Amino acid sequence: MDKQKRDIQKQDIILTIIALALCALLMFLGENFLSRLQLRILNLAAIYVILGISLNLVIGFTGMFSLGHAGFMCVGAYTAAILSMPPATKELVYYMVPINPALANIQWGIIPAALAGGVVAAIFGFLVGFPALRLRDDYLAIATLGFAEIIRIVVTNTTSITNGSLGLKDIPSVKSIWVYWGFAILTILILKAIVKSSWGYAFKAIRDDEIAAEAMGINLLKHKLLSFTIGAFFAGVAGALMAYLITSIDPTMFRFTFTFQILLIVVLGGMGSLTGSVVAGVLVAVGMEWLRFVEQDMNIFGYVIHGISGMRMVIFSVLLLLIVLFYRQGLLGTKELSWDSLRKLTSRRSKQKEVSE
């Protein structure tokens, strides 16, 4: 029995390495053969994946209805942008109010700056979570939503640090798929390990029944804060990547509608399924791009329908409504794709084959 278990564990590790190698090969092919636009969409998909799974940890696994994700993204994006922009560019960009001298001469590498974005967002997450996580359900949603708006307004008004409503331009551009999907895969691996660990079960226990979880000795505030802070960290990293992808950011990007979009990914994929959020993240990124045609003028048999900008969001809103009404568990419910589930699936298939033969 024990030996069998160890064999399966070994098999899992080998399979994971093969899968990672396969991902690397695909990324290599993508980097060399895809058009710039296609690459950009794929990179955006990676960011959506990070956002989706980190919000799923908070909402789907710990049961905390937080709507502050765009706020943490904003913090991460600004931190990474300010840290990574070359001093000369900063001088040009901050033409209304000069940048705070303490920040003027800093220039970090792209990856350390992205991680710093995550860390600063996590600090904000901790500070916001400490008072707010005593609230539950709708009240928590309102509090976190309020926080995200506060962040946006603070960013708009601290001109010597953030350049206010003018936003930041000429942020170092990163085009490599390795960076975006590298971060995404790393995030998936880390969050999967967390969810499968004893802490992951503690989070789920809190989601299932707070009172029982507390009676089993789980410190509610500590665990909620932990989950919330981890979620904020990855939101911050995703924000940083967003800054590198678009190369210009301004406070209006991180409005509530953006949180709504991430929420769509979580609900579409299934609350409590990392796999679901990964699939839905890619679907939403690609779908958003594909649906661009609805916002353009359409010519149907000589009859011209003028495009309405914002139509894509309407379609996604209707989609969200339909899911909530008719398919609440989302694409995958709480199921996960794992080597174990694949193994079960193939053994069932082969058994069925045996029976039919």
Place this chain on the structure above:
Amino acid sequence: MSSEKILETKNLTIKFGGLTAVSDLNLDISKGQIVGLIGPNGAGKTTCFNMITGVYRPTVGNIIFRGRDITGLRPDFITKLGIARTFQNIRLFQSMTVLENVMISKHVRLNASLLEGVLHLPRYTKARRQHLEECMGLLEQVGLADVANEKGTSLPYGKQRRLEIARALATQPTLLLLDEPAAGMNPQESQELMDFIMKIRDLYGLTILLIEHHMEVVMGICEKITVLDYGKTIAQGTPAEIQSNQQVIKAYLGTVEENA
């Protein structure tokens, strides 16, 4: 040994606004005893449990557990000190299997950091493996080992109750609070439950305080009984004393006869 005091409550009183839910409750429980807390519906029995386990903070009075004042401490901290409970309305973790339900109780005994857990470092994996063995052993003793990998909430009612007790036991308590463990059970199941409670008491050296409506269970296993009515203690004593107490008959058993 048997004279060691496990739980003592002194003048325990709680008021919700103008309503006094429990007033002047004095419990005195020694090691190894099985003590019953009975009373008509709404008498304040579960409120009393909620005060002992830290869910509610008493307005007046103290709770002393093994010589330590635990009044107003957080529920998870009280669990760590060694008081475990079950719930009147079963509260299992619905997304988890039987084994996972029990394993949750071991989370606080894990002496490893999240980083060690994520990276699967030896201190974490060793502790997890040991906890897994302990939990499987526990499930075997309570007769749930064969359903260890089934969803907890898919079990039949009686087994769900048993799982709740197993989950409480996994926190390694010295005092176990059972809130209506025999609710909804037929006479035979109640009999099995009584045997089960006696068995775990002896096996784990527990002290047990239980709320129960089934008189045959209460009279059958409790050494001492406290009767509450409208939050007031109307009688305390051995089962025989309680059965012959006029006030109790009037407040509690009398109504039962009327209904019958």
